[in-house]
Amino acid sequence: MKNNYIKYKALMFSAMVFLAFGCKKTLDINVSPNNPLIETTTPEVLFPSAVASTAGRVGGDLTILGGIWSQYYTQANASNQYKTIDSYALTRNDFNGSYNELFSGALADYQLAINLAKAKSDWRYNLMATVMKAYTYQVLVDLYDKVPYTEALKGVDNLQPKFDDGYTIYVGLLAEINDALAKDYTSVALSSDQKKTDFLFGGDMSLWTKFANTLKLKMYLRMVNAKPAEAQAGITKLYTDGANFLTTNAGFATFEGTPDNSNPFYEYNIRRLNTTTNLRASKTFTSWLTTNNDPRVNYYFGTSNPTPMNQGDYTATATQQPTYASATVFAQTAKDPVWFISAAESYLMQAEALERYYGGTGAQAMYQNGVRAAFTQVGLATTSVPAAYLVYTGTFDQKLEKIIVQKWASFAGSHSLEGFFEQERTGYPKTSAVYSTDASYIPGQWVYSKNGVTSGLFPKRLVFPASSRDRNSNTPAEVPITTKVWWGK
Template sequence: MNLSIKKSLYIIAAAASTIFVGCKKQLDINNDPNKAPVVTGTAALIYPSAMMSTTGRIGGELNIIGGIWSQYYTQNWTSNQYKTIDAYNIQSTDYQGSYAELYSGALNDYYYALDTAKKAGEWKYYLMGTVMNAFTVATLVDLYDQIPYSEAFQGKANINPKFDDGYTIYQDLLKRIDTALSKDITTERDGDPADNDFIFGGDMDSWVKFANTLKLKFYLRMINAHPEVAEAGIRDLYTNNAAFLDIDAAMKLFTSTPDKQNPFYAYNIYRLNTGTNLKASATFTTWLNANNDPRIVAFYDSTDAVPMHQGDFLSKYSRVTTFNQSPTDPVEFISEAESYFLQAEALERYFGGTGAKALYDKGVTAAFAALGYGDEVAPFIQAGGVYEYPAAGTLPEKIEAIIVQKWAHFAYGCHSLEAFFDKNRTGYPRTSPVYSKEASYVPGQFVFSPNGVTGGKFPKRLVFPDSERSRNKNTPAEVPITKPVWWAIQ
C-alpha cells in the first residue's frame, strides 16, 4: 500500500474519531452494545476503525473526567459544562455514548478482526488486536468494576449477557495476551501492517513490548486484591526476560485540521467552540510551583499560572489560567515514562529495589522530555534535587515518589484516567485534611470539592448507563460511585 492510500485510511479513521466525540454520537444510544452488527472485511480493514474508536473515546470524553478527578484542571466558574464531574454528581444518563461506542464500535470491531485474523493465520494483526482489545476492556472494567464479557457479542443468541467480575476478566485478558504472544509473528502471510498501524508503524517488536508492559500493569493492579497472583505474574515476566516498552505506545498522527484533531481538543474546544471550560487546578499548579518545575509552562502556557481551587466553581475569580491543549497532542496508551515507572515499582516490590532508581530516573527524564524539557531534568533527579529518588527510604516512600511522578506525567497525552486509577490503587498523591485555600495546605495533595455531593468521599467508579440497564436484565444493582472497584484500596 502506498503512502497516499495509507494517509487516506488515516483520514477516514481520524474523521471517525471526531464523530465519536460529537453531540450526535453522544446522544445516539440506539445501537445495542451487546448485539454485534453484521460486518464484512479483513482484519487489516477493520482493525484501524477499532483502534480509532478506542482512541476517540478514552482519549476524549473519558480523559476529561480523568483529568478533573486527577485534579489537573477544574471547571471554569463562568461556565457549566463539567460541573457535575467536579461535584462528583455522576448519573446513569452520563457517558452512555462512550460506553455504547466502546462496545458497539471498538470491542465489536476488535473481536471481528481477531476472529478473522485467527482464521487466516494473520498473527501480527492478532497480536495488535489482542493488545488493544485488552487495553479497552480493562479501561471499562477499571471504570465500572463489572461488565458484560464472557457472554457478550453473541447477538440474538444472548441479548442479556451476564456481567463478569473484574478479576475474572483480567485473568482472561492475560491469557489472551499470552496466546497472542505465542503465535509466529514473523510470517508475512498477513502482509506489512505498517500501512494501518498508527501506533508503531508495523514494528512488531514494539507490539511485543507493549503486550508485556500491559501485562505488568495488569499485575500491579492486583496488588491489593490478589497479591500472590500479582507477585507470581510479575516474577514470571522477569524470569522469562520480558522486554518492556522503551518508546511511547501512542497515537501521534493528529493535525490541526478539523476531523483529524486530538479527541480531547476536539471534544472540549472544537465541539464546544470555546477553549475556556477547563482551568488550572490549584492542586497541580501549587505542586509544580513548589518544585520550580518548568513543565508548568507546557501545561498552562505560563510560569505565573493563576489557578482555581478544585471544584470551587461557585466562587468568583478575577483571572484564572486555562489548561493548555493542542489539536496535535498525542493520545498515549502506555508511554515510555509510564513503562519505566511501572518497572521501578515492580523492582521495589518484588526484587529488593535493585535497578529501581535508574528506572525511576529514566521515567522522570522521559516525562520531562515528552514536553520538551529533557535538557532541564538533571538538577531535579540528582542528589539533593527535589525529585531525587528516596533510595534509602521505606518502601511506601519509594512507591509514593514513583506514583507522584507518574501523576505529574499523566497530565499530558490524554492519559489522565491512569492517574485516577493509580490514586485509587495506591492512595497517592495523598489526600489533604484541609482545603487548598487553607494556609496549612500541602501542595499537590488532593482536596474534596466544596460542591461535592458524596459526603466527603471521593469518586472511585462510574455508574452503569441507563441504556445498558434498560436492555440487559442482568445489569447489577447500582452502587455509589464512592465504592472502590475490585483492585482498589478498600
C-alpha cells in the first residue's frame, strides 16, 4: 500500500507539470489518454497536483529564502548561489518561478477544483481545495503584500487582473474558508482511491476542519498590529464556537527520495547543484542552540558542536576567517517533510491567543505543549526539552518573546519561511545592535548581514517579479524590500 501511495505521488508530480504547462495543447486533434483535456479533469486529479505545486515552492526555493532571512543558515564563502538573498539584493528578476508556479500551477488548480466540486456539490474537495488555496494565497500576500485576487484565476477571461491589497485578500480568504466550513462535507466519506489524493490527512475531514481553523487563527494573529479589533473578534469567535485546532502536523510528509520525488529543499539546494556545502550554519541560530544546550542542534546540523559562519560574511577570506572552510552545513535529507502548519506552531499560536484575549488562562499548557511538540517533530523525546524552555512567567511581552522564539527554533528546514514572517510581525527574535563577532553579542539575536546593501534595514518583502510586470500593466509601482507588508510591526 505504501509503495502504491508513493507511486501515486510521483504521478501527481507529473500531473502538476502537465497541468501547469500542458493546457495549451488542448486543441490538438490527437489527445493522449495520459494527458486528458482540461475540460475532462476532476478534483481528484487537480487537488493532489496543486498540493504538490504548493509544497514544491514553499518547501523549495522559498525555504532557502526564508532560512537565510531567518538566519538558520547563510551563504558559504566558497560559492555564489545565494549571495543576492543573503545581501538583501533581490530584484524583480528573482523568484519569478515561485510566483508563476504558485499562481498558474497551484492556485489555478485549486480554483478549478473548487469550481468543479461546487458544480456537483462535492463539499469534501471544496473544503480541501479552499483551505489549500487560502494557505497558498496567504504565503504570496505575506511575501508581496499585494497580488491579484478578486480578478485572478479567470484564465483568458482576464489576462490583466488588478492587484488587491493584502487586507482585502485576507478578508476574502477567511470568508471563503467560512463558506466551505458551513457546507455538509462530512456526510459522505472519501473512497479508498480518493483518500490517496489527500497527501495531508488521507481523507480525514475532521483534520481538514482543524487545519481550516488553525489557518484562520494564524491569519487573525497576523492581523494583530494592523487590525487589532478584527483580529480579536475573529479569534474570540473561534473559541466561542468551540473550534478545534491541529494537534498533528499538516504537510507533505512522505517523499520517495528519488530525483523529482524528493524534499524540494533538498532537490533545489543539493541534488540540482550537485553539492552539499552551499548553506552553512549561521552563528545566529547555532549560538542560541548551544547556549541553551538544546539537543536539536544535532538534528539541524549533525553535530553538538557546529562550526558556524557569521550571517552574510561570505566575502571573508581564509586568512580572515580560517574556520569558514570547514563550517558546518545545514543537515538535509531527500525524505524530509514539508510542513504547512506543524503541531508545535498550532499549540504556540493558541498560547499567544490565550495570552492576548483570555488573560493567559490555559496559555502555559499550550506553550509547553508547543515546545514539546517541536522536539517530538525532530524525533526527540519530550524529556530532552531543556527545563528552562518550559518556564513560562513574566509580562505579556516576555511571554510573547518566549512563544515566538520557540516557534523560530521549530521552523528551521522546510518550514523556514514562517520564521521570517513571525519576526516581521512581532520583532522576535530581537535584532542585535552589534554584529555577531562582537563580544557583547547576545546569542540568537538577528544581525544585519555583513554584506547587506540596504543601509542597515532588514528585508520585509519581495519586489514584484518581472514576469508580472512584463505581462500585467496593473502591477503596482515597485516597493523596496525594506518596506513592511500590511500587517508588519
